Amino acid sequence: MNIKRDISTTTLSSFTLSAFFVLTVLSILLQNIPQKLFSAGDSLLKLNSDQGVANAVTTVVVYFRGFDTLGEIAVLFIASFGIGLMLTSQTHGDKNKVKSNFMLQLGARLLFPIIILFGVYVMTFGHLSVGGGFQGGVIIASAVLLMFVSSNHFHLSHRVVEVLETFAGISYVMIGLIGLIVVDSFLGNFLPHNISQLGLLLSGGIVPIIYIIIGIKVGSEMSLIVQNMLQRSDND
Amino acid sequence: MIEGILEYLNQTEVIKTIVILGSMGLFFVGLFGLLSQRHIIKVFISIGIMEIAVFILFIGLSFQKGLTAPMLGDAHTSFVQMNDPIPHAMILTAIVIGMAVLALGISFAIEYYKLTGKNRLDQMNEMKH
Amino acid sequence: MSSIYFIALPLLFGFATPIFAKFGKNGIAYSSVLLQASLFLLSIQLFVTMDKSIIEVIAIAPPLGIALILDNVSIFFVMLFTFLVLMGSLYYLKLREKNPYQNEAKFFILINMLLASAIGLVLSSDIFNIYVFFEIAGISAYILSAYRKTPKALEAGLKYLITGAIASIFLVFAIALIYLHLGTLNLALISQGFTALESDIKLLISLFLLIGFGLKVEIFPLNFWVTDIYEGSDAFTDAFFSAVVVKAYLFVFFHIVYLFLPHKEFTLFLLYLGAVSMLIAEIVALRQTNLKRLFAYSSLGQVGLLFVAFSMQEAVSITAGLYILLAHSLAKMVIFLSLASLFEKYKKEDISLFKEMNSPFLRNIIIISMLSLLGIPLLAGFVGKFLLLKSIAFSGLFVLLGLLVLASLIESVYYFKIIGFMFSKEERGEKFSLSTLQRAVLLTLTLGIILIGIAPFLISDFIATASSVMIDVRSYQNLLLGAN
Amino acid sequence: MIGLILLGTFIAVIVIAFVAITQPKLPDAIILSMGVGLAAVVLFVLFQAPDVALTEAVIGTGIGSLIYLMALKHLGEQK
Numbered sequence A: 001m002n003i004k005r006d007i008s009t010t011t012l013s014s015f016t017l018s019a020f021f022v023l024t025v026l027s028i029l030l031q032n033i034p035q036k037l038f039s040a041g042d043s044l045l046k047l048n049s050d051q052g053v054a055n056a057v058t059t060v061v062v063y064f065r066g067f068d069t070l071g072e073i074a075v076l077f078i079a080s081f082g083i084g085l086m087l088t089s090q091t092h093g094d095k096n097k098v099k100s101n102f103m104l105q106l107g108a109r110l111l112f113p114i115i116i117l118f119g120v121y122v123m124t125f126g127h128l129s130v131g132g133g134f135q136g137g138v139i140i141a142s143a144v145l146l147m148f149v150s151s152n153h154f155h156l157s158h159r160v161v162e163v164l165e166t167f168a169g170i171s172y173v174m175i176g177l178i179g180l181i182v183v184d185s186f187l188g189n190f191l192p193h194n195i196s197q198l199g200l201l202l203s204g205g206i207v208p209i210i211y212i213i214i215g216i217k218v219g220s221e222m223s224l225i226v227q228n229m230l231q232r233s234d235n236d
Numbered sequence B: 001m002i003e004g005i006l007e008y009l010n011q012t013e014v015i016k017t018i019v020i021l022g023s024m025g026l027f028f029v030g031l032f033g034l035l036s037q038r039h040i041i042k043v044f045i046s047i048g049i050m051e052i053a054v055f056i057l058f059i060g061l062s063f064q065k066g067l068t069a070p071m072l073g074d075a076h077t078s079f080v081q082m083n084d085p086i087p088h089a090m091i092l093t094a095i096v097i098g099m100a101v102l103a104l105g106i107s108f109a110i111e112y113y114k115l116t117g118k119n120r121l122d123q124m125n126e127m128k129h
Numbered sequence C: 001m002s003s004i005y006f007i008a009l010p011l012l013f014g015f016a017t018p019i020f021a022k023f024g025k026n027g028i029a030y031s032s033v034l035l036q037a038s039l040f041l042l043s044i045q046l047f048v049t050m051d052k053s054i055i056e057v058i059a060i061a062p063p064l065g066i067a068l069i070l071d072n073v074s075i076f077f078v079m080l081f082t083f084l085v086l087m088g089s090l091y092y093l094k095l096r097e098k099n100p101y102q103n104e105a106k107f108f109i110l111i112n113m114l115l116a117s118a119i120g121l122v123l124s125s126d127i128f129n130i131y132v133f134f135e136i137a138g139i140s141a142y143i144l145s146a147y148r149k150t151p152k153a154l155e156a157g158l159k160y161l162i163t164g165a166i167a168s169i170f171l172v173f174a175i176a177l178i179y180l181h182l183g184t185l186n187l188a189l190i191s192q193g194f195t196a197l198e199s200d201i202k203l204l205i206s207l208f209l210l211i212g213f214g215l216k217v218e219i220f221p222l223n224f225w226v227t228d229i230y231e232g233s234d235a236f237t238d239a240f241f242s243a244v245v246v247k248a249y250l251f252v253f254f255h256i257v258y259l260f261l262p263h264k265e266f267t268l269f270l271l272y273l274g275a276v277s278m279l280i281a282e283i284v285a286l287r288q289t290n291l292k293r294l295f296a297y298s299s300l301g302q303v304g305l306l307f308v309a310f311s312m313q314e315a316v317s318i319t320a321g322l323y324i325l326l327a328h329s330l331a332k333m334v335i336f337l338s339l340a341s342l343f344e345k346y347k348k349e350d351i352s353l354f355k356e357m358n359s360p361f362l363r364n365i366i367i368i369s370m371l372s373l374l375g376i377p378l379l380a381g382f383v384g385k386f387l388l389l390k391s392i393a394f395s396g397l398f399v400l401l402g403l404l405v406l407a408s409l410i411e412s413v414y415y416f417k418i419i420g421f422m423f424s425k426e427e428r429g430e431k432f433s434l435s436t437l438q439r440a441v442l443l444t445l446t447l448g449i450i451l452i453g454i455a456p457f458l459i460s461d462f463i464a465t466a467s468s469v470m471i472d473v474r475s476y477q478n479l480l481l482g483a484n
Numbered sequence D: 001m002i003g004l005i006l007l008g009t010f011i012a013v014i015v016i017a018f019v020a021i022t023q024p025k026l027p028d029a030i031i032l033s034m035g036v037g038l039a040a041v042v043l044f045v046l047f048q049a050p051d052v053a054l055t056e057a058v059i060g061t062g063i064g065s066l067i068y069l070m071a072l073k074h075l076g077e078q079k
Helices: A002-031 A040-051 A056-064 A066-087 A102-124 A133-150 A158-182 A206-234 B002-009 B012-036 B040-062 B085-116 C005-015 C017-021 C024-049 C072-098 C104-123 C127-145 C151-182 C187-194 C199-217 C226-232 C235-260 C264-286 C291-311 C315-346 C360-374 C380-395 C398-422 C436-454 C457-471 C473-481 D002-022 D026-046 D050-075
Strands: C054-058 C066-070
Touching (some): A002 C199, A040 A056, A040 B085, A056 A206, A066 A158, A066 B085, A066 C127, A133 A206, B002 B012, B002 D002, B012 B040, B012 D002, B040 C151, B040 D002, B085 C151, B085 D050, C005 C104, C024 C072, C024 C104, C066 C072, C066 C104, C072 C104, C072 C457, C104 C235, C127 C235, C151 C226, C187 C235, C187 C473, C226 C291, C235 C264, C235 C315, C264 C291, C291 C315, C291 C398, C315 C360, C315 C436, C360 C398, C360 C436, C380 C436, C457 C473, D002 D026
Antiparallel strands (some): C054 C066
16 A cells, blocks of 8 residues: 555656646747748758759768768767677577577578668668668668577677778778868768769769768677677577 | 548648647656656666657658658659758657667666666665765 | 867777777777877867868858867867877876776777767867767767676666766757757857747757756756766776866857857856855765765866856856866866776775875875865966956855855865875875876876966966857857858 | 548557556567557658658667567566
């Protein structure tokens, strides 16, 4: 009885507090519904025409606001190795693992290349249609996850992942620095790009290249996160 | 009658009102969870819900009825009459960052639980004197 | 030369660690120190050659794109941060030999990321970009505080991460509202359009910004979690938190306040918030026995003082604020670095450590730093505190003056308690001496404190220019918008 | 039509989120929080933001729930 009363006071007080806060915010927001105004985004849409990229979000993410994306990659990188730091396990035995059945293994093996292919597609066509490096990279990582779940012996080669990750990270910054030298702005688009090439796989100058690099980076980071999370579970 | 309601709901102002009400409702649920729940997974779920609420609010309010997604397609060959791409790019970034922080937090929590056997925020008192 | 190197090179270093790791553990350590030293030299060179503000365009010109602005005040912070991080890294070179962290290679990545993000916060002129650097700094700090993987460290990291996640939600909310109502992310354009907004929305945005940044700049009442973080983390990490990270957040916060919200009511609110924050922190610090917790409270007190200085919004008080900030960064760096060595040696973190301590060198420099924090004449802390009290007295805010003097008196009580412990006539252990490199680092920092205290005129021109640039919103706008 | 769909989705997402938060059973709470993410994906599609929708689906809902499930395996039930 006592415990029940305690729970209800916590719940009640937090309910009141959050309701008060949200209602205040709500009333202010409802009185000031933002009207459509000419924003930076509209100017960027206009600029988009001479980039040779069909997906305007991609141009904004990779080129116009590419510096944010570099920071985002850095966040992901730090998080990935932080997780590695936390969850590195000393032993590597898979004693407690339940053996997955044959159908699951077969299905996973069949699906694995298809998912990888889809991931690569999403990654490379990011400048022409929906998707891009982040989404494609994560899709590839999900294929890796599938293999981890289904197969007992699947293990990512740490070395390969590390090489990919390092290569992607270095080349991202390097492309930025080349831009600094060639067109005098960090991450500047120094490759030929214009609207006439639109639709070609290599239209848009550095945009698709950077997005593929992002895809490699995100894919390897996410695979490492998945591996760290799952390996931890194998060992206790 | 039904058509009238539908038409009423389709007005731009009404859509924006719905977006504000809905996303702030979601924000309220997240905040309530954050304040009332103590299990570490619940806390992270609450934070995730609050984040999603803010994302929905931003995307929803920057959305204009009748404009298309900001990309060229079969029917659109020039960058006009499109939604603002900057909020999309920002939220894309914010989603990835939010996930990275969440994954890191969970890994801290797992390691902490392994060492101390505590999985609730109110039990965390290693430093109380 | 370009200011982008301060951000790009540490990031490049971080991404390229596996290559440096080929040269063994020392490879990473020495290349990291080399990088930081060259960044420090670069900042000196930029400072010497800089005759006007440098604007560095990334991808496309502002207001549409992101630009880094290196003016007189940001070069001050860039130099300070690169110097402190270099000193910390040099100190760590020897510290790690006695206490090898599990994966020390990663430690240097984190420190470099922290440096890149602190500089990014200071230089960036785009509010969403500031959010991204806010997150990089945050996430590296979470990992740094949980680095040792002891229960205390993990708890500190977890608490830090949860408060940081909440702070970033509110920051995104504020940025979203700003973009929805003004249609831009550029600081200059926002600052031009902000006054025309409805007052309700202004209130909401400033509330969210205050919650978002307040959780990070350790201001009352959003600082309940800070001392736990400081106690749980390593003393060496605390040096970076107290001297670098908080300072970067503070600068950004006040930069944004000057640009968007220069209303008297709001800044008066911040002013008293700072004073109350300082008073409470100093009172609570009296009862502390854990050294890390005690100095954490002292940091909170100094942040309160800085809040007061920056909220006055006058060139004189901002000059005072920059002096206090400089003195505090140097002193806290010295104190936490020496504590890191002392904890290592004596295996205890209690205040009675100072009774056992037998190292005249460490004793003297800790005393100098504490006296400087207290504001004793001829030390760096005095200059700032004196200028601040003078400018408060001129403004006629005598209640505030009384609060600050009271807080300083309380502060002196526990500092003299520590000094008393140091000179107590108890049995002392064997003599403890540091390595030459560590001595040199601590001595450099302490000499900095003394030099600024004796001869503040050496840097007074520079700091006065920096403070006038910091408050000059109009020229910031012209600089940023005139570039296209 | 969009107004009605929006209204329905918002009501659904709030209800799902509330049940997820107050749910005493953690596995159910995690599955329901996935539901919140999926509803958010629907909203993003309605708001003509396909990129955000794809990212939220893949990262927020996909990897996010995987992480929660891993955490559940290690952290154990609510006491």
